[in-house]
Amino acid sequence: MSRLSTTLLVFIVVARALCGQTPEVIAIKCGRFFDGKNLALAENVVVLIEGNRIKDIGTAIAIPQQAKVIDLSRTTVLPGLVDAHTHTFLHGINYDDAVLKKSHQYRAIWAGVAARKILMAGFTSIRDIETEGAGYGDVAVRDAIDAGLIVGPRMQCATRALSITGGYSPYGYAPHVEIPKGVQIADGVDGVRKAVREQLANGADIIKIYIDHRRRNPHGSDPDRLTAAPMFSFDEVKAIVDEASKVGAKVAAHVYTSSAAQTAIKAGLASLEHGIYLDDETFRMMAEHGVYWVPTLMAYMQFMSDPTLSPARKRLMTGTTERHRETFKRALSLPVKIAFGSDLDGRHETAGEELAWMVRYGMPPVEALRSATSVAAELMGWHDRVGTLEPGKLADVIAVPGNPAEDISLVTRVTFVVKDGVVYKHDPGR
Numbered sequence: 001m002s003r004l005s006t007t008l009l010v011f012i013v014v015a016r017a018l019c020g021q022t023p024e025v026i027a028i029k030c031g032r033f034f035d036g037k038n039l040a041l042a043e044n045v046v047v048l049i050e051g052n053r054i055k056d057i058g059t060a061i062a063i064p065q066q067a068k069v070i071d072l073s074r075t076t077v078l079p080g081l082v083d084a085h086t087h088t089f090l091h092g093i094n095y096d097d098a099v100l101k102k103s104h105q106y107r108a109i110w111a112g113v114a115a116r117k118i119l120m121a122g123f124t125s126i127r128d129i130e131t132e133g134a135g136y137g138d139v140a141v142r143d144a145i146d147a148g149l150i151v152g153p154r155m156q157c158a159t160r161a162l163s164i165t166g167g168y169s170p171y172g173y174a175p176h177v178e179i180p181k182g183v184q185i186a187d188g189v190d191g192v193r194k195a196v197r198e199q200l201a202n203g204a205d206i207i208k209i210y211i212d213h214r215r216r217n218p219h220g221s222d223p224d225r226l227t228a229a230p231m232f233s234f235d236e237v238k239a240i241v242d243e244a245s246k247v248g249a250k251v252a253a254h255v256y257t258s259s260a261a262q263t264a265i266k267a268g269l270a271s272l273e274h275g276i277y278l279d280d281e282t283f284r285m286m287a288e289h290g291v292y293w294v295p296t297l298m299a300y301m302q303f304m305s306d307p308t309l310s311p312a313r314k315r316l317m318t319g320t321t322e323r324h325r326e327t328f329k330r331a332l333s334l335p336v337k338i339a340f341g342s343d344l345d346g347r348h349e350t351a352g353e354e355l356a357w358m359v360r361y362g363m364p365p366v367e368a369l370r371s372a373t374s375v376a377a378e379l380m381g382w383h384d385r386v387g388t389l390e391p392g393k394l395a396d397v398i399a400v401p402g403n404p405a406e407d408i409s410l411v412t413r414v415t416f417v418v419k420d421g422v423v424y425k426h427d428p429g430r
Contacts, residue, residue, distance in 0.1 A: 022066075023050050023051030023052075023421075024050075024051065024068065024421070025048070025049065025050050025055075025064050025066055025067040025068065026048075026049040026050075026067060026068050026069075026070060026395075026418075026421070026423075027046055027047070027048050027049075027061075027063040027064070027067040027068070027069045027070070028046065028047040028048075028049070028070045028072055028077060028397065029044075029046055029069065029070070029071045029072060029073050030042075030043075030044070030045045030046065030047060030072055030073065030075070030076075030077035030399075031043065031044075031072060031073040031074055031075050031076060031077075032075070032076040032077070032403055032405075033045035033047075033076070033077050033389075034076060034077070034078045034079075034366070034369060034373075034389075034404075034405075035057075035079070035388055035389045035390065036078070036079040036369075036370065036373035036374040036377075036387050036388035036389060037370070037374050037388050039364075039366045039367070039370075040366075041076065041366075041403070041405055042059075044059055044073075045057060045058065045059055045077070046058060046059070046061045046063065047077065047389060047397060048061055048063070048064075048067070049395040049397070049418070049421050050421075051395075051421055052394060052395050052420040052421035052422075053392060053393070053394060053395055053421070054389060054390060054391050054392065054393050054394075054395050055391060056391055057389060057390065057391060070416075070423075070426070072399045072416060074401070075399040075400060075401055075402075075415060075416065076399065076400055076401075076402065076403055076404055076405075076410075077389075077397060077398070077399045077416075078122075078369065078373065078389075078397075078398050078399070078400070078404075079373045079374075079386065079387055079388055079389050079396060079397065079398070080122065080123070080124025080125060080153075080373075080386060080396030080397060080398055080417070080418075080419060081121075081122045081123045081124065081125075081340070081352070081372045081373060081398065081411075082123065082124070082125045082126070082339075082340065082372055082373060082376035082377050082380065082382075082386065082387055083118070083123045083125075083126045083127070083153075083340060083341060083342050083351055083372070083376070084126075084127045084129075084271070084292075084294050084339045084340055084341045084376040084379050084380065085127060085129045085252075085273055085294045085296050085341025085342065085343045086118065086123075086126050086127070086128060086129065086341070086342055086343065086344060086348065086351065087128065087129060087130065087131075087132060087343070087344070087345070088110075088111035088114040088115055088118070088126075088128050088138065088141060088152075088348070089107050089108075089110070089111045089114075089128075089131040089132055089133075089134045089137060089138065090132055090344070090345045090346060091107075091110045091114065091345075091346045092345055092346025092347060093346075095132070095169060095170065095182070096169070096170045098132065098133070099132065099133035099169075099170060099180060099181075099182050100170065100179070100180065104134050104135055104137055107131075107134045107137060108134070108137045108140060108141060111134075111137060111138070111141045112141060112144070112150045112152070114346075114348045115141060115145060115150065115151070115152025115153065115155075116150070116151045116152055117348045117349040118152060118153050118348045118349070118351065119151060119152050119153050119417060119419060119424060120349065120414070120417060120424065120425055121348070121349045121350070121351055121352060121412075121414055122352065122398040122400075122411070122414035122417055123153050123351060124153050124154065124386065124396040124398070124417070124419040125153050125154050125155075125376075125377070125380065125382060125386050125387075125396070126153045126154075126155055126156070127155075127156045127158065127206060127252070127341075127379075127380060128141075128142070128155050128156070128157050128158060129158045129161075129206075129208055129252060129273070129341075129343075130158045130159065130160065130161035130182075130183065130208050131159060131160065132161075132182045132183075133180060133181065133182040133183075135159070135160060136159050136160070136202045136203060138155065138157040138158070138159060139157050139159060139202065139203035139204070141155065142154075142155040142156075142157050142203075143203075151424065153419070154386075154419075154420075155205075156205040156206055156380055157203060157204055157205050157206070158204060158205070158206045158207065158208040158252065159199045159202065159203065159204040160183055160184040160199060161182075161183040161184065161208040161209065161210065161254075162183060162184055162185075162186050162192065162195055162196075162199075162207065162208065162209045162210065162232075162240065163181070163183045163184075163185060163186075163209070163210040163213060163231060164185065164186070164187055164210075164231050164232060165185055165187055167185075167210060167213055167229070167231050168181050168182055168183045168185070168210060168213060169181070169182050170182070183210065184198075184199070188236065189235055189236055189239045192232070192236050192239050192240050192243075193239050193240075193243050196239075196240055196243040196244055197243060200243075200244070200247055200249060204249065205249060206244075206249055206250050206251070206252055206270075207240060207244045207249060207250075207251045207252070208251075208252045208253070208254065208273075209231075209232060209237065209240060209251060209252070209253050209254070209264075209269075210231050210232075210253070210254045211230070211231055211232055211237065211253040211254065211255045211260045211261070211263060211264045212228040212229060212230050212231055212254075212255055212256055212257050212260035213228060213229065213231055213254065214228060214229070228255075228256035228257050228260070228277075230257075230259065230260050230263075231260070232263075233263075234263050234266065234267055237251075237253075237263060237264055237267035237269070238267040238268070240267075241267050241268045241269055245268075248381075250269070250270035250271070250381065251268075251269040251270055252269065252270060252271045252272075252273055252294075253269050253271070253272055253273065254273050254274060255272050255273065255274060255275055255278075256274060256275065256276050256277050257277050257278075258277065258278050258279045258281065258282040261275065261278055261282050261286075262281075262282055262285060265282070265285050265286060265289050265291050268289075269291065270291065270292065270379065271291060271292040271293070271294055271339065271379055272286065272291060272292070272293050272294070273294045273296065273341065273343075274294075274295065274296055274299075274343075275293055275295060275327065276300075276320060276323055276324045276327060277323060277327065278293075278327055278331075280330060280334065283330070283331055283334045283336045284334065284335075286336045286337075287334065287335040287336050287337070290337075291336075291337075292336075292337045292338070292339045292375075292378075292379045293331065293336050293337065293338050293339070294338075294339050294340070294341035294379075295324070295327075295328055295331075295338065295341070295358075296341045296342065296343035296354070297324060297325075297328065297354060297357040297358065297361065298342060298343075298344070298353055298354045298357050299342065299343035299344065299345070300317065300320055300321050300324055301321055301357060302344070302345070302347070325361050328358070328361045328362070328363075329361055329362050332361075332362050332363055337375060337378075337379075338358075338363070338371050338375065339371055339375045339376040339378075339379045340354060340355070340358075340368075340371045340372035340375070340376050341354070341376075342354045350412065352411040352412040352414070353409075353412055354372075355368045355369070355371075355372060355408050355411050356408050356409050356412075358371065359408045365404060365405050365406070365407075365408045366405050368408060369404065369405075369408075369411070372411075373387045373388065374387040374388050375387075394420060394421075395418055395419075395420060395421040396418065396419050396420070397416070397417075397418040398414050398416060398417050398418070399414070399415055399416035400413055400414055400415065401413055401415060415427040415428075
């Protein structure tokens, strides 16, 4: 054998040995345990992690001698939470200022900060449901997280979102001034097909559309009700869904009204976002077609504490939040699938508060936890890897003090976060 051949053989052997290094083993001793599916919490469960996967779960597991043991016996251990509607590129400033005065680079840096906050709050997977005028920045953030350059949750990205001419902010500027919009504008069947193809080619995982939306100065609008004008036609939505489905991508629709929602349901989309004014017939259609609802309650509640709200705006938001509450309570008695989404404009570290609103409006605490674990994972199509704690799933594990089945607010006090088998947060003093 030549010297070159011998050297090559040694290199191959060493490379194989390095690739075959034994992955780290972690054994988590749980006090209470929620698997993401069952409505009853278990006790004294051990979760065994090997590398980035869950190897075993049970009450009588033999812990390997080489395992790193983490004692969480004073906490409740849960799957990593899933936020199916968030915006890492919004950071709590005036919308027009964000779109028109902040560079895409600045907003991407902010999104990186927000991504870390989201992970440390216990959310290990998210749908970033559009960049609101920051182009394909979410794809860059997603890829940077996947490459280990920054810390954050695993992401599905909706990139630019789609609306029609005249159908999205910013509004109110002189007609001769070309103002960038917070979405990609597309009209007609050919126009929307091209837009979907462009977004998918640039890294979109999902497509978001505005099937209805507030428009500037709607005639005859009710000052105590958020108005929503219809946007895309059935043929346009069907073209969007068909184009996305060619690569297995799902479509999500921002919607307020039942008539627009039913158009989207018939066209075959995957989820309806917000849905403040949905009626029972629409919910029944959603159940029949397997469409998920992401209500995002706290997104509207957060405005109520804004000291700058005018009396008219406060009256509007009061009526909106009351109607949202009534719609949510009705939906609980119907078979519609409700997935967790926060839709926060900044304050991403507080996303867990959405669970408290869901419980306050009638959802049992463990059902609320399911909405933020297994149900949201199903909506994302990631139920084979996240959303539940089961052998073979990705090792996404969090812990909270006390018992969230009795006090759901405890989910806002996450003390332990593992994503992909890596410990990102461990605060044993809490």
